[in-house]
Every structure is written in C-alpha cells, then in structure tokens.
C-alpha cells in the first residue's frame with residue numbers, strides 16, 4: 492500500500508442510488524460505508540454487514556427485532572445456518588478499548604459478547620471484528636481474504652480505492668483486507684452510527700422518563716451501564732465495556748433448531764480468558780428499544796422482561812453458574828421498573844425508525 496489516504500482529501504463521490512448518507516462523512520467513512528452495505532462481500536451475495544446491523548433496528552438484526560419471541564439469532568448467507576448468539580448493535584461499539592485488565596483486575600474492552608476480537612492484532616478491536624463476518628461460514632461465508640478483496644476490486648465503488656490508494660491496492664490481498672477492515676471501522680465510528688442525538692442527549696425527557704433516570708441510578712444500573720463517558724465521547728455510552736455474568740438462562744428455543752449453532756453452556760469471556768466463564772460483555776443501552784431480543788442468547792423478548800430479570804431472577808437456572816454477580820438488591824416498585832423502561836426508550840437516536848410505545 493504505497494499511497495496513503497490524505498484525511499483531508501476532497502473527492503467527488505459517484506453516488507450510487509440509495510447509498511447517500513444523511514451525515515457529512517470523510518472519504519474513509521464513505522468508503523467504509525460502501526463496504527458495510529455491500530452484499531457482494533458474502534458468497535451468495537445475499538448479505539452485507541447492514542443485513543444483521545441495520546439502522547432500522549438500532550444497528551442490530553431487524554429480522555430478530557421484528558419477531559423477538561421466535562427469532563433470536565441471525566441467518567447466514569447460505570440460507571440455512573443460524574448463529575449461536577444474538578447480534579448486538581454495531582453502533583457505539585468503537586469506543587470499546589483493546590481488551591485488558593483494569594486496576595482491579597476486571598477485563599474491559601474487546602469486541603463480540605466474549606471479547607475474542609481483542610484488538611491485539613490490528614491495534615483496534617473494531618477493525619479486527621470487521622474481518623470476522625466475511626470469512627465466517629455461518630455468516631458471509633467467503634472462502635478467504637483474497638476472494639473478499641477480489642469482490643471489492645469488481646465493486647461499483649472500486650474506483651475510490653484506485654483514486655485513493657493506487658491500482659496496486661489490490662495486488663497485496665492481505666494488506667488490502669486489513670485496510671478494508673479499518674475503513675469499515677472508520678464508518679462504524681462515524682457520526683452516522685454515533686450521533687449522540689437521542690432525547691436523553693437533547694435534554695428532552697418526559698416527567699416519567701426523568702423518574703426512570705432517577706430509578707436507573709437508584710438501582711445502580713450505572714455501575715455497569717456507565718453514565719461516565721470516556722474522554723473521547725461527547726456523552727455516556729451506558730456501558731463500561733466490562734464483563735459480568737448476570738445469570739441469563741439457557742435459551743431452550745435455540746436448541747435442536749435446523750442449522751443452529753447454539754451449544755450451551757456458552758462460556759462467554761471464559762473462552763478468551765481462563766477463569767472468566769459465564770461473563771458476557773456489558774452492552775450499551777443506546778438504541779436499546781430498537782434491538783430486541785435481549786442478552787447474548789436472546790432469552791428476553793422485551794425490555795420489561797430484561798429489566799425485571801436484573802432485579803428478580805425468580806427460579807430461573809443460569810446458563811453458567813460460576814462468577815455470578817448478585818442481582819440488583821435495591822427495592823424497586825412496579826412503577827419504578829416501568830419508569831426505567833420508559834427511560835430506556837428515550838435512548839433511541841433521532842432519525843432511527845423508532846418503535847412507538
């Protein structure tokens with residue numbers, strides 16, 4: 492890769508029908524957006540990143556959010572395979588740092604529910620993550636890096652790569668595959684996925700939502716779904732990007748399903764770090780009303796059920812019984828629980844196709 496991309500580069504984009512962003516994106520972000528939307532990066536040209544992380548579903552899987560009682564995992568490009576986990580939002584994910592231990596020995600950062608894209612390879616967990624789906628047989632199902640790069644070389648937007656990197660870009664498939672991942676990550680970090688313009692950000696909460704925000708803090712939800720933004724973010728991310736085992740049960744509905752890849756117990760962070768069985772990445776709560784179902788295996792179809800479970804686990808058996816945190820111990824009335832759910836609806840970004848209440 493000889494010619495590097497000048498960040499100030501101005502270029503005229505041959506805009507493809509329907510591919511225009513409502514946000515002012517940099518050249519890199521625009522290129523990443525083309526890649527993110529390109530179904531030809533899957534073997535049968537049936538799915539792009541956007542298929543499973545679509546803006547209409549808070550950048551999670553719209554097929555799942557339309558029918559969260561029955562559809563909790565995503566269908567692969569082969570039309571048969573079903574993944575083993577609920578697709579999280581790709582929005583606001585870029586703030587997750589490289590997986591490392593904090594001063595208390597707790598693991599923070601990385602990508603995926605289990606942190607396995609640590610960021611150690613490319614120095615950026617988000618870029619590293621973007622290299623997973625194209626080559627994953629139960630997702631986009633491409634045979635190797637070179638075939639992904641070959642599809643980009645044939646794409647209607649390939650000229651952008653030639654203009655910005657030179658034709659030699661396509662000569663070194665492994666280097667090109669790394670750069671493609673970095674461009675996708677640049678788009679995922681753009682304002683389009685991180686607008687920070689929910690009613691919470693705009694200070695437009697209703698009286699009930701304000702009560703909900705108060706109850707959210709009273710219940711110390713923010714111990715994990717943090718209200719303290721990292722230095723690089725203009726507002727809270729509602730996650731520390733840490734890990735916890737809150738005792739989510741096995742999702743029986745995913746067992747024995749044709750094409751299914753769910754094989755409980757799912758050990759989460761335990762696959763990546765010894766002794767951490769059962770812990771899963773604490774999800775952001777931004778756009779949470781759009782991204783049903785909830786938790787790593789989609790056990791909870793509604794926000795009401797998910798929030799209530801945090802307070803009262805009832806008689807449900809955990810999928811993994813080690814490393815469990817105690818449930819939220821603060822007494823909450825039914826009204827306060829309803830208020831918290833109302834508050835969570837106010838975390839949907841403006842411009843998102845919002846679900847009514």
Ligand code: HEC
Pocket residue numbers: 527538539540541542543544565566567568574576577578579580581584601602603604605617620621622624625629630631675772
């Ligand atoms: C077939 C559906 C599907 C496709 C296609 C897909 N993803 Fe995902 N994505 C998932 C699932 C499921 C997970 C969670 C997997 C896990 O944790 O093991 C995930 C996780 C992620 C995460 C991690 C978020 C976090 O907070 O840890 C990001 C970011 C992401 N995907 C971006 C992408 C990008 C970029 C592409 C295209 C290159 C893509 N995805 C393609 C289903 C999909």
Ligand code: HEC
Pocket residue numbers: 579707710711712713714715716734735736737738739771772773774775776779782784785786787788794797798801802816819831
């Ligand atoms: C000890 C840390 C912790 C506390 C405290 C906590 N959560 Fe969570 N929360 C998590 C983890 C971890 C998950 C994902 C668990 C899994 O998938 O196994 C989660 C999941 C969620 C989800 C679903 C997110 C998604 O994308 O599927 C919502 C909504 C949520 N929490 C809201 C709350 C609320 C409201 C409170 C306070 C009543 C709260 N949480 C307290 C750690 C915590």
